[in-house]
Amino acid sequence: MVQVRAHQPINTDGSVNLEAWLDQVLQLDPALDRAGLQRACEFAHAAEQQANAAKNLWAEGTSSFRTGLEIAEILADLRIDQDSLEAAIIYRGVREGKISLEDVTKHFGPVVAKLIEGVLRMAAISASVNPRDSLVLGTQAQVENLRKMLVAMVDDVRVALIKLAERTCAIRAVKNADDEKRHRVAREVFDIYAPLAHRLGIGHIKWELEDLSFRYLEPEQYKKIATLLHERRLDREQYITSVMDQLREKLAATGIKADLSGRAKHIYSIWRKMQKKGLQFSQIYDVRAVRVLVPEIHDCYTALGIVHTLWRHIPKEFDDYIANPKENGYRSLHTAVIGPDGKVLEVQIRSHAMHEEAELGVCAHWRYKGTDTKASSSHYEEKIAWLRQVLEWHEELGDIGGLAEQLRVDIEPDRVYVFTPDGHAIDLPKGATPLDFAYRVHTEIGHNCRGAKVNGRIVPLTYTLQTGEQVEIIASKQGGAPSRDWLNPNLGYVTTSRSRAKIIHWFKLQARDQNVAAGKAMLERELARLALGQVDYQRLAEKANLKTAEDMYAALGAGDLRLAHLANLAQQLVEPDRDYGQLELIPRRVTGTPKPGKRGDIQIQGVGNLLTQMAGCCQPLPGDPIVGYITVGRGVSIHRQDCAAVLQLASREPERIIQVSWGPVPVQTYPVDIIIRAYDRSGLLRDVSQMLLNEKINVLAVNTHSNKEDNTALMSLTIEIPGLDSLGRLLGRIAQLPNIIEAKRQRAS
Incomplete structure (x- = not known):
């Protein structure tokens, strides 16, 4: 059943009795610092008053200060640490703009500020949930991607716990809201936060979130089951009391100290079982249920034997989650028996420690008390790794052609999660670009891509995507084709082999003469830029293990040959007596x-x-x-x-x-002269210098000359480069800057 919301102690004037509230919290965990909590409460309350609380109420009429106290109450029940409680009290004030993170850092330190910042980042998920999705038929891949995105954004397990408590308050508060808001909040909580609570093993929060979500998403079904439960409640309670008395007597006779209680069955779990197994309400075994708590593990199995001695066990209705714990660490014995009067009864048996784990989950395993920074830091890192492990959902493999790429990606922990315009989350490898995103969504969207917007702002196709951003692809309406420049790694258009393979496949389908023409133009342009003139193209083709120069052009145009590879082979032909990668016969600079x-x-x-x-x-x-x-x-x-x-x-x-x-890399660099021609503009030298800085290129000399007649500028630079690949990449990046006419290597006269 839905958990009854505890009321905060109130003064006669309607304000919160802060002293009484602190007494309640400290009863849950006496080790907490009362003065620190009081300071956080007074800080949040003062900020709300200064911001004119009447204009900053939630739609349900609850102030950010009162909401902060409620979040802290939930977390105190989980025995969470001092920093998290202070962050919880202040969080809503920061989210509503009444408090700045700078003020939080100043008054409460960087740890509290960082926790609040992490919870704020997770708020991006709220905008991505489609409230129209069906409770049963929701898009599973979409939900999984949202969950994975959530994990990517959480680098502290306490952030997830604060967010869970905040969403618990949110779904409690929408009781009197309009249907659209109730449905939207319930959809988000059901899809994202109830599963998160389950994965963290926090049972009592998971059940409350599931029941409240179910209440708003399927109101008729909820009311039907709630009515059936209520109609039989008195009979059921009398029956459970009789069963517990009988079982308690038998356990005491064998020397087992046990705590027995009737276990309330949650409405959503009843409905889910009815749907999954096609059962009627009368056929649900665990509506009548007893929980037995014993001191040790061996007592669990002794108690199980007594239960099976008293009543006949129902075949296939026994689960040993002690020997085989659930994926979230849950441990218990579950059995169903034919109890007194021939009625079906479920019995759960576990130790007190297992019960604490089932109710508090990850919170039962660790405490941030600040007594041993080094030890707690090590334990904290283990918990972060554990959180990421238990929240890992299976990946969507996609088409069989991308299987190798997906297997490679599986072992890479760094992923980014971005949104489509309609709120769907897409996962990509770290460093992915808008073009990678386009090909991940659909091959044709990638082929037709002509631009991209990130968070409503136009960005270059080489832009590096970050987690949480919304990406919109600008596609050609008349249909388009990929550019061969996209395959040039020096230009940085695509970073995933999946995208590259789709582009290569497109070019393979084109006519050979088109590939020959395009490949020849690409090679000539690149060799001219690198000042590798007078190349015998037939010899270059043979060096690339191809019969003719035309075959080489076709392979390059189709994407089967890498431009950088041919450039390196051309250098060896032009400069046969020099070491690979050496640009000039000049003294080397050894690092x-x-x-x-x-x-x-x-x-x-x-x-x-x-x-x-x-x-x-x-x-x-x-x-x-x-x-x-x-x-x-x-x-x-x-x-x-x-x-x-x-x-x-x-x-x-x-x-x-x-x-x-x-030997160590890099061992040496080589000076090389380059020239850049551009239409003159303000900031040109600055942009070129910034590009060199980004590529970590050392500049030995620079000379610029402006021609007022045609408004052009000529820049001559001497830079240090480790090899030909680096030079090609640098020249490609410079050529992408605004107003650049050409950037190429200057051949020594």
């Missing part, structure tokens, strides 16, 4: 002092300095698993570990194979 056993960026294990060279057969890149082969007169040749040539050498001459590893 850090070279240690013995190193040459370049290779570290030789177990020997001193040796001459090293990269093997031409497999061309290992920094980060590849590598192995060394001792040559005759040419030092150590470095191969990839999976290189066929070195595997053959290892089988013939295993004594000449040595272990090697890459």
Whole structure:
């Protein structure tokens, strides 16, 4: 049944009797600091008076101060810590704009302020719940995404508890509100917060939230079951009293000290069981129920034996949640028997500790008392990990083509959760862009995407999405096509392999001549920008393991070849005598002092300095698993570990194979000159400098010249770059800045 709301002690003038209220709270937990709680109450009350309370009442007529006290009452019953209670008292005042977070930090410290800030972040969920969804037929994937988003936003378990208490107050308060508001609050509580209370194992809050939500979402069904329960209440209570007397006598005879009580069955759980099993009210076994609390676990099983001796057990109606606890940690023995007068009776048996866990859940396991900061911090981190684990719902795998991507994503803990314009939550990997969002919603939306709005503001397609933002895709009405630039990793349009695969698939379906033309244009533009001229495209195609230059263009245009890979191969053709990644034959700038056993960026294990060279057969890149082969007169040749040539050498001459590893990264950088042409405008140099700062690029020299005749500016910079990939990425990012005509590498004359 719905829990009866306790009344706050009131003075004769209608105000809250604060001393009496504090007495009630401290009875629940005497270890709390009375002075600190009183200070929080006076602070919240004064803020409400100053803000003119008459204009800041809830629709139900309750002030933010009174609501704060009610939230704190619920949390005190959960035995929560001092900081959380102070945050609960003040929270509604902050949410309604009567108190600033700066004032909270100043008067109560950063911990209380951070808790309030976390609860405020969770308020974004309220706007995302569709009150028209059916109680039974709601979109499960949508609900799961909202729950996962909630977890992503909560980095302190206490934030979730405060929010649960606040929503409990909210659904209690809508009793006299209009139907639309009652339905909206009930929908949110039922879909999000009742399951959260269940996962945290806080039974008495879960039951109240479920019953109140059910009351407003399905009023006719609620009234029907409530009437049936009320009609038989007296008979049921007399029957339960008789059963408890009989069972108490048997337990005492065996030396078991037990506390027995009649267990009220909650209306929603009765309705759910009736719906799930297709039963009538008269067929619900646990309307008549007894709970037995005993000191130890072994007493539970002894008591179970006595119950089954007294009354006949109903087959398939026994659950041992002690040996096999529920996913939220709930432990108990449940059995159904044919009791006196042939009536079905449910009996729950558990220890006192198990009962406390069932009622308080996570709150029964931990306390923030502030006595041992280091120990409590360690325990706190464990609880955060535990919270995230128990709130994990299964992922939607999507189409089979994206299975590998989803499996990869499953092991990555960092996710962002964003809203569609109609309030649906979409989960994406951290670092995702609006284009990734578009392809996640629907492939055609991705293909037709021409722009995006985040929280109503137009953003570039390379914008990095953050949890809680609302994303709207601006699509072409005439139908569109993806841009090949989206596949260029240097430009940062897409970050997920799922999006990239859909774009590549689209280009594969296009005519070969279109791919050839597009691939050729892309390659020529990139090589010109990197100042890699006079490239033999046929030799470049052969180096890329393709027969002709046209095949290379087609593969690049279709997305099968990476532009950065071809740029690196082109550099090796143009500059065959230089180390991979080296841009100019100039002195290197080495970061850090070279240690013995190193040459370049290779570290030789177990020997001193040796001459090293990269093997031409497999061309290992920094980060590849590598192995060394001792040559005759040419030092150590470095191969990839999976290189066929070195595997053959290892089988013939295993004594000449040595272990090697890459040295610290980055080991060295190379100065390079770049030029930027742009239409002159205010802030141009600032924007370029900011881009270099974001990319962590060191600038050695800079020179700018403005041409007043055509209103253009020419910027020459000397920068330090670790390799060709970094240069390509930087030039691509600069080219995206407003008014930029071109950005390219300047070839030495």
